[in-house]
Amino acid sequence: MYFSKLFGKTLKEIPTEADSISHQLLVRAGMIQQVAAGVYAYMPLGWRTLRKIEQIIREEMDAAGGQELMMPSLQPLEIWEQSGRLSSFGKTMFTITDRKDHKLVLGPTHEEIITDLVRRYVQSYRDLPLLPYQMQNKFRDEPRPRGGLLRVREFIMKDLYSFDVDEKGLEMNYQRTVQAYKNIYSRCGLPAVMVEADSGAIGGKASHEFMLVTESGEDMIILCPKCGYAANTEKARSIKKKPASTKPLPLEEIATPGIKTIEEVARFVGIDKNNTLKAVFYVADGDIIFVTIRGDIEVNETKLKNILKCTDLHLAADAEVKAAGLVAGSASPIGLKNIKIIADESITTGGNFVAGANKPDTHLKNVNYPRDFTATIVADIATASAGDQCPGCDGILQSQNGIEVGHVFKLGTFLSERLGAYFLDSNGVSQPIIMGCYGIGVGRLLAAAVEQNHDEKGIIWPLPIAPYQVYLCGLRLEDATVSQTAETVYKGLIAKGIDVLFDDRIESPGIKFNDADLLGIPLRLTISPRALQNKSVEAKWRQEKQAQMLPLDGIIDAVEKMLTDKSKR
RNA sequence: CGGGGUGUAGCGCAGUGGCUAGCGCGCAUGGUUUGGGACCAUGAGGUCGGUGGUUCGAAUCCACUCACCCCGACCA
Incomplete structure (x- = not known):
């Protein structure tokens, strides 16, 4: 290619809109151009790199036994109603109406379509396993696109789907894909870390994300330098420092004028935060939820959401708190009735806590579980943080930001049951097909490669993906x-x-x-x-x-x- | 959706009621240069995001609106 004929110009100055390094450099190099919020055009140079990354992915997918196919972006809304995932995607789904008033969506992903295709084809266990995959545009109306190519609304994603007759087959395909992913990242010059991840409301037994550790990443990951434990904060477990155990003392009311936050309570009473109980109010699918956790720990909303099995979870607004008769700043699980109380396991370690009294400007001393109150559910809803002990060894956990550059799920039979994808096993018994899905955002991978490989002069492409x-x-x-x-x-x-x-x-x-x-x-x-x-x-x-x-x-x-x-x- | 910010030439910006809206980069033409973003000369390029209002007069003041960015909420 002659530079003089190239469609695309380099820019000396940094475009104001561009914030992340990859965004700045890709625009300055004339590789991408924004068309709308979260919508980008790939100019010839950017497209060459994108195609090289696609080719690497394709080679690795084929080597792992995958078969490439092409599916439509336009999908009937009904299939999403049938799978039950319309509500889980919610407003993120782009919907359109055709001239006959028929509702269609711009596919945010293709699990529904592929399951439908497989359903029509597979009759017997002899038709399985299947490993179809595709690389094409997906559409998600993200609440906030950001960081150039890092979070966009129209993007190319590679999705591989596995269909197996049993868990053993799923496990094998999962491991093969994980290996293929590792090959892909290393060929793209990315030291991606595999971490345990939350699989979301969709369920599934296991899920891992591949993360590029970098400052600009929007996800937080927890790592153990000693044993290698690694997980997304959404999922991460940890062992919290336990307060010294003491004999339960009698409950005592104390006046705490104007004292509301945990910091204020701890300072006022002269104790550590881990000797207090925090109260947090959520609204889950319309119901107010009382959450209590030790004062030194943050609530992990993903864990909470999974336990409540709800689709919408948000912090309760002041009005919602008042309407429920709760006293913000002095709320307490003690004496509460007709309200769901979710407690973190941390309340069972330690005792003689200081908690609210459900009266303004008043707290209770020497609160003990379960002597003074009970919870509807006691579970791990704690956010793991740096400094905690590793759940698997005696190492001390660290935290880092990361960019998610791949996500693999063991889906199980959720979708196949919903969409009727069954096969006859060797005994002639009808069984739901066991599914897995494995995604890589190709454009995000490109951006991540730039985040990882650059200096003050510009991009430093790894040879295999250089334009x-x-x-x-x-x-x-x-x-x-x-x-x-x-x-x-x-x-x-x-x-x-x-x-x-x-x-x-x-x-x-x-x-x-x-x-x-x-x-x-x-x-x-x-x-x-x-x-x-x-x-x-x-x-x-x-x-x-x-x-x-x-x-x-x-x-x-x-x-x-x-x-x-x-x-x- | 809440909070903040920005819209003026292809890009980066200046211009807070007064004549014909400027500067740098880039672009075009000519000339001098040539191993880390050279220089001189000449020139082209603008619905000042949009609509409405106030005013003798609006890029500038007011209202509404649209777009984009950032923080949060949210997010396979």
Whole structure:
């Protein structure tokens, strides 16, 4: 490709809209362009990289036994009603009405469609297992798109689905896919970490996410440096420090004028936060819920949501709290009636807590569970945090931000039962097909690769996903010797099947070198009068400081060797 | 959905009631330059996000509205 003919321009200045590094660099490099909030066009350079990533994914999916297919983006609304996932997607679903007043959705994913296709095809256990996959646009009306390609409303996603006759088959396909994912990330230059994840309201037995650890990530992950335990905060378990155990003392009322928050209570009474009980009010599908947890711990809403099995959960608004007759700031589980109380397990460790008294400006001392109150449900609803002890060993947990670059689920039989995907087993008994699904956001992976691989000058593409492998830079192209040599080298490299971007512009060296760095093409070849005097060409890896001089004679083979050596490493 | 912010040339910005709306980058033409974003000259490019209002007069004041960004809520 001749740079002078390229559709797309580099920008010297950072676009105001761009906040994350990947967004800034991708826009400045002319690889993507925003069309609407969370909607982007891939310009030729960006599209080349995207296609290279797709190809890597495709190769790994095929190697794992996958079969690629194509499914529609337009999907009938009914199938989503049937699967019961219309409400779980809620407003995130783009819906449209056709001219016959028929409701359709722009598919946010394709589990429903693929299950329907499989249902029509599979009759016997002999038709299984199946591993279909697809890479295509999905649509989600996210409440807030952000970070350039990191969270968008229209995006290309690879989804692989597994259909098996038994748990053993599911487990095998799960493990094979996990391995394929690891291969994909390493080929894209991403050190992704596999973590335990929440599978959401959809259910399923197990779920893992692949995370790229980085500051700009919107997810929080918990890691144990000692045993390798890793989980999304939504899912993470931990062992909290236990307060010293004491003998239960008699309940005692204390006046606490103007004292509301846990910090204030602890300071006022002169105790640690872990000797207090916190009260938090939620509304779950319209019902007010009283949640109590030790004062030093935060409620994990994902865990709470899973326990309540509700689709909507939010913190109660002041009006909702008042209407339920609760006293914010001095609320207490003691003496409450006709209200669901969910307690965290932490209340069973420690005792003689200070809690609210359900009277303004009053708290209770020496509250003990279960002597003074009972809970409807006692469960783990605690947020694990850095500094807690690992649930699996005596290590101390750490927390990091991460970008989710892949998610695998063991779905089980939820969807196959809902949508009627059954098969006859070898005994002639009808069984629901056991499903798994495995997703990778391709555009997000591209953005993550930039977040991970850049410097102050620009992107540093890993060789396998660079839009071009070689940046051929001609200096003083009005010099016929230079331009003829550059042209010959360009043609020679192309003949070898090497992707070359030939900077044939009449520009100053500074502009060309800066653009080369910004675009992040792995290998830069410079052809200039100065180098040609010694019958040589300068070669420089983007990621290295030092350039080297190669003899012009045999330059094509030398470059080819450099590239193949590089890709072996 | 709540809070905050921004909309003026392709990009980044200045312009708080007064004449023909500016600057830098980029772009076009000519010339001088040429190994890390060169210089000179000339030039093209604007519904000042939109609608309505106030005023002799509005990019500027008021109301409504739209778009985009950030924080939160939310989010496979």
